[in-house]
Amino acid sequence: DTAVSQTPKYLVTQMGNDKSIKCEQNLGHDTMYWYKQDSKKFLKIMFSYNNKELIINETVPNRFSPKSPDKAHLNLHINSLELGDSAVYFCASSRTGANTEAFFGQGTRLTVV
Amino acid sequence: GDSVTQMEGPVTLSEEAFLTINCTYTATGYPSLFWYVQYPGEGLQLLLKATKADDKGSNKGFEATYRKETTSFHLEKGSVQVSDSAVYFCALSPYNTDKLIFGTGTRLQVFP
Numbered sequence: 184d185t186a187v188s189q190t191p192k193y194l195v196t197q198m199g200n201d202k203s204i205k206c207e208q209n210l211g212h213d214t215m216y217w218y219k220q221d222s223k224k225f226l227k228i229m230f231s232y233n234n235k236e237l238i239i240n241e242t243v244p245n246r247f248s249p250k251s252p253d254k255a256h257l258n259l260h261i262n263s264l265e266l267g268d269s270a271v272y273f274c275a276s277s278r279t280g281a282n283t284e285a286f287f288g289q290g291t292r293l294t295v296v
Numbered sequence: 297g298d299s300v301t302q303m304e305g306p307v308t309l310s311e312e313a314f315l316t317i318n319c320t321y322t323a324t325g326y327p328s329l330f331w332y333v334q335y336p337g338e339g340l341q342l343l344l345k346a347t348k349a350d351d352k353g354s355n356k357g358f359e360a361t362y363r364k365e366t367t368s369f370h371l372e373k374g375s376v377q378v379s380d381s382a383v384y385f386c387a388l389s390p391y392n393t394d395k396l397i398f399g400t401g402t403r404l405q406v407f408p
Contacts, residue, residue: 187339214394224383226340226398239395273339277394282328282347285396287339 186210189274189288196264197296203260204291206274212286213279214238215257217249220271220290232257233279264295298323302386302399309376309406317371317402319360319386327388329353329362329369330396334383343371343384376406 187208196202208215216239217229231239235251246262261268274288303318321327328347332340344353349364358373369386386399 216395218396224401224403226385226396226401228395228397231395275340280394282345282389283394284342284345285340285394287332287341289337289339 187274187276187286187288189272189291191291192289193292193294195294195296198264198266200264201260201262202264202293203258204272204274204293205256205258206288207256208274208276208286209255210276210286212276213254214277215251215254216275216277216285217257217259218273218275218287220273222270226273230257230259261293264293266295269293269295298327298388298390298397300386300388300397300399302384302402304400305383305403307402307404309404311378311406311408312375313406315371315373315376315380315404317384317386317404319369319371319399321367321369321386321388323367323388323390325391327390329360330387330389331358331360331369331371332385332387332398334385334401336382340385376404378406378408380404381406 214233216231220226230249232251248260271290275285277283277285330345331343333343344355346353346362352361383401387396
């Protein structure tokens, strides 16, 4: 069974469109995250949620809106897509608390054309 | 702010060679330190971690020691295999938080 699963794996879309990426974890974790990996492989946290509440928002544009319907799901909706949004987006989850291991999904490669 | 600096890659080695990937960090307080590995087409997996000074993390033949005096967490392996080819990320988690701050990643290529 996949621990952290994201869909879709690949997403190609035109500038200006709105798209969503879904994430689900079956590990029973309370905390979920979205990370963005750019073309140079640099990884940066975007958001974290704990028990459906937003904990971290790392100065991400308002066009990005995470939604957590329950603690096993954290979806990412992106409005008015721009070329610079092209990246690989990783969902992750962990138990609550410092120093705990984060489990990552396989990533969603978003290409905006 | 807190940050992680890794050596740039790619690192190219022959099978059974010794590996070192350098990692240094800047942080206030006492962060936890991690190495994650990303195999082609996959997400990141935790390789090892250390949560306090002088701790040594180890897994699958890889080791790293938390050195507070040099603010370093260098990754080492005595004998690499072709299957170790991947991108390796050093990361820190600031004290009492659960977010990860990553270095830029180092690609390792091992040839037979």
